[in-house]
Amino acid sequence: MAARLTLQDVNLRFGGITVLHDVGFEVEPGQIFGLVGPNGAGKTSLFNCISGHYKPSSGSIRIDGDEVSGAAPAGLVKHGLARTFQHPAxxxxxxxxxxxxxxxxxxxxxxxxxxxxxxxxxxxxxxxxxxxxxxxxxxxxxxxxxxxxxxxxxxxxxxxxxxxxxxxxxPKLLLLDEPAAGLPHTEVEQLIETVRRIRDDDVTVVIVEHHMGLIAALTDRVVVLDHGRKLMEGTAAQAQSDPRVIEAYIGKDAADDAA
Known part of the structure; x- marks a missing residue:
């Protein structure tokens, strides 16, 4: 049965540097959920917190109500979590x-x-x-x-x-880290169909991805991160038209020129 993922006030610090600031959202069972943002936004760091590769400095991460923050990757398999990486090992x-x-x-x-x-x-x-x-x-x-x-x-x-x-x-919860990176268009189309089939097999899917066409085609909802903070949450269409998101991706001066 597809899992529910809940994050509340997740913070991550390395020394004096805060990488994630009070990030929180909930992924409903059976959703395809996108995690997007410009380079350096904190997406992979957040994925590493969810998958047990980093231990959050504070905050809560729950799978089906069970607290898993700080659990090792091997232990998270028992909670139905699986993950792919940008560079397959x-x-x-x-x-x-x-x-x-x-x-x-x-x-x-x-x-x-x-x-x-x-x-x-x-x-x-x-x-x-x-x-x-x-x-x-x-x-x-x-x-x-x-x-x-x-x-x-x-x-x-x-x-x-x-x-x-x-x-x-x-898995009941599958994390996909930039699955479309380096793929030609035909393989991206095949990937979209594959992820849809996975969701139909009763798996919750969370995707980190720069390929906005894939995000728009697949996701039910997205969270946009910028400098480690949650910038907005909504549909992919809402994110693509949000002035804050446009500014975060292309810069304020370019956004003003585009307007």
Missing amino acids: LQLHASVLENVLLGAHTRLPGGPLEWSVRMPRTTRSERQLRAEAMALLERSGLGWAARLPAEELSHGLHKGIELCRAMLSG
């Missing part, structure tokens, strides 16, 4: 299928001892997970590459592999 010499199967490590029953002696239930689970991984690759148009080394595929296809790996963990 793959095992390049391993096959595409093997890379996807890495997303299932928390789903195998038992522990290392049981895995090492190949207990029957471990073997059954591995077969099932392999079949699920292949189905995800086929659905994403990557079935043909399942047994190829990941290093033989393009950067855009690496993003598809990473997305399949995230989905194999069985």
Whole structure:
């Protein structure tokens, strides 16, 4: 079942520098939610707080009402959270299928001892997970590459592999960090359809993205950040026409000239 994500007064400081200032919003279950803003706005820092890579200095982050602020990434998997990164971290010499199967490590029953002696239930689970991984690759148009080394595929296809790996963990909440970066137009169109299918499979999706066409096509709501502060919240169309957002993206003088 899709998860609810709630942030309240999230702050992040590194020494004397405040990166995030009292950021708060709520993502309803089953929404596709966009997190946008100019370079340096704090988007990736906020993603890192949600996914456990940074510990907020203060504030609350909840998944389905459970406080998860400061939890480690491995612990957040139990809350149904999965994440992709702007630059996918793959095992390049391993096959595409093997890379996807890495997303299932928390789903195998038992522990290392049981895995090492190949207990029957471990073997059954591995077969099932392999079949699920292949189905995800086929659905994403990557079935043909399942047994190829990941290093033989393009950067855009690496993003598809990473997305399949995230989905194999069985998330209720999926964070996508600039999934369209470096993709040609045809692959962006395919990405839009893929994310819609993920939402239809009862997953809440939060996207950090600079590609405003993708944000406009996909999202139910967006939050715009600027210098670590929440600038506005609304639809993508409202954000694109908001004078504060225009100024944040292109600068006050250019905004005045455009007016």
